[in-house]
Amino acid sequence: MGVTAVRFDGVAAGAYATESASALTAVSPPAPAGMADVTVTTPNGTSSISFNDRFKFGPPTITGVSPISGPAAGGTNVAVTGTGFGLGTTATVLRFGSAIARGVECSAITTCTAVAPAHEAGTVNVKASVAGQTSPKVPADQFTYK
Numbered sequence: 001m002g003v004t005a006v007r008f009d010g011v012a013a014g015a016y017a018t019e020s021a022s023a024l025t026a027v028s029p030p031a032p033a034g035m036a037d038v039t040v041t042t043p044n045g046t047s048s049i050s051f052n053d054r055f056k057f058g059p060p061t062i063t064g065v066s067p068i069s070g071p072a073a074g075g076t077n078v079a080v081t082g083t084g085f086g087l088g089t090t091a092t093v094l095r096f097g098s099a100i101a102r103g104v105e106c107s108a109i110t111t112c113t114a115v116a117p118a119h120e121a122g123t124v125n126v127k128a129s130v131a132g133q134t135s136p137k138v139p140a141d142q143f144t145y146k
Contacts, residue, residue: 005041008055031057032086032109034131059133060084060092062141065126069144074118078126078143085109086130096143097124119145 006013006026014027024040035056037049047053062082070076078101085106086092094101094114101114112128123144128135135141 002042002044003040004043005039005046007039007041009036028055028057030083030109032091032130033057033059033084033133034086057084060128060130060135062126062128062135062138064140065143068142069146070116072119072121072145074116076116078114078116080112080114080126080128081110082112082128082135083110084130084133084135085112085128091130093129095127095129116143116145121145 003016003018003024006016006024008028008031011029011031014029016024016026018024035054038053038055039049040047060082061084062080064081066079067076070078080094087106087109089105092104092106092112094104094112096116097119099117099119101117103115104112106112123142125137126141126143
């Protein structure tokens with residue numbers, strides 16, 4: 001087969017191995033949630049993009065929130081870490097409970113900052129949504145309003 005590269009939306013696969021003349025296994029690179037086109041390059045050229053080459057990256061995840069608490073009035077600058085965030089200011093929506101955070105900025109697919117919105121006192125889960133997929137609830141995503 002002579003594979004020289006495997007790419008997911010232009011980003012190199014973490015690793016790949018040729019299984020047969022018509023099959024290979026590849027490790028997907030880190031990426032935001034959503035669909036990606038997979039291309040394979042050989043000495044004869046690069047595969048064309050088609051509906052059949054699509055790979056779906058799973059939902060974003062949250063692995064940490066810092067600080068973990070703030071006033072009920074909101075306004076706390078919060079760093080959110082995880083995986084699968086969309087870059088920039090509009091690709092990722094962060095919610096504290098049901099309230100949407102302001103000033104969301106994701107500088108990497110693993111790091112976002114946001115301003116906590118106002119919310120009644122209590123503990124809420126912080127959720128990240130990217131390309132219609134929402135992070136699952138985990139203990140690390142909690143923020144407490146005081």
